[in-house]
Amino acid sequence: MNKSKLEKSTFIIFITVSLVFFTIGITSQVFFFIWLQNTKYMNWEFQVISLVTLLIASVFLAFPFYLFWKKDILMDFPDALKSVSSEMANLELVRKEHYKTKTSYEELKNGLKKEVEVMVGVGDSLKESMSFYKGLENEVFNLRQTNIKLNKNLENWNRVSIEFIESVYRPLSYTEIDENYKLALNKVIKDFRGYVSAVGLDIIYPEVGSPFNDLIHEILETKETSELEPNSIVECKEPGYKTGENVLKRAKVIISKKNTFL
Structure with a gap:
């Protein structure tokens, strides 16, 4: 608070002194023109003194404003420096974030590239699997057709075998057949039963x-x-x-x- 009052007093003193000198300078100029009108004689010394007085008044008037301007500049300089430092720090953060973003983009790009390669590989494997499955499907179809044929052949073979066995059994029911013939037929039937049982x-x-x-x-x-x-x-x-x-x-x-x- 005292410092502020002192600065205010100093400013008032400089303004007062400058006004005094301005008054003296202006008064000197007025007298100089009056003198010039009356005497038609130019007193250069009086004119120089008047101009010097005005110059001193101007200096006293401008000096306090210069001091306050300089003071503001000096007071604002640390804040300005801090602001610049803060902006530089922010710029560094932006640069780092840009680097991270660029790095992440490159990693994502490489990852997507690998994923595409994997998907292409999966697609190729899927095509191979589909081709293999198609081959298996055809193989199963062929096996089914073969199995159907084998079953039909087996049914025909069973039918023929049954007809043969019944044709052999039929004479055994005859009463007038010879016993030795019956024994021979039973032997044939027994042997044939072993053959057909194997299949x-x-x-x-x-x-x-x-x-x-x-x-x-x-x-x-x-x-x-x-x-x-x-x-x-x-x-x-x-x-x-x-x-x-x-x-x-x-x-x-x-x-x-x-x-x-x-």
């Missing part, structure tokens, strides 16, 4: 006394007997056939029942 065709020919099974046996008639348990096979009239669990034909049999006379 999946099983002949159902139950033995006498074996239990009746309605899944693979078909009853032609029942016969009373005390020698066998009820529902036992007394005689197989015609053999049956199956492939795996699939029964093609049930064996036709005669089964026993309890003798009612006992």
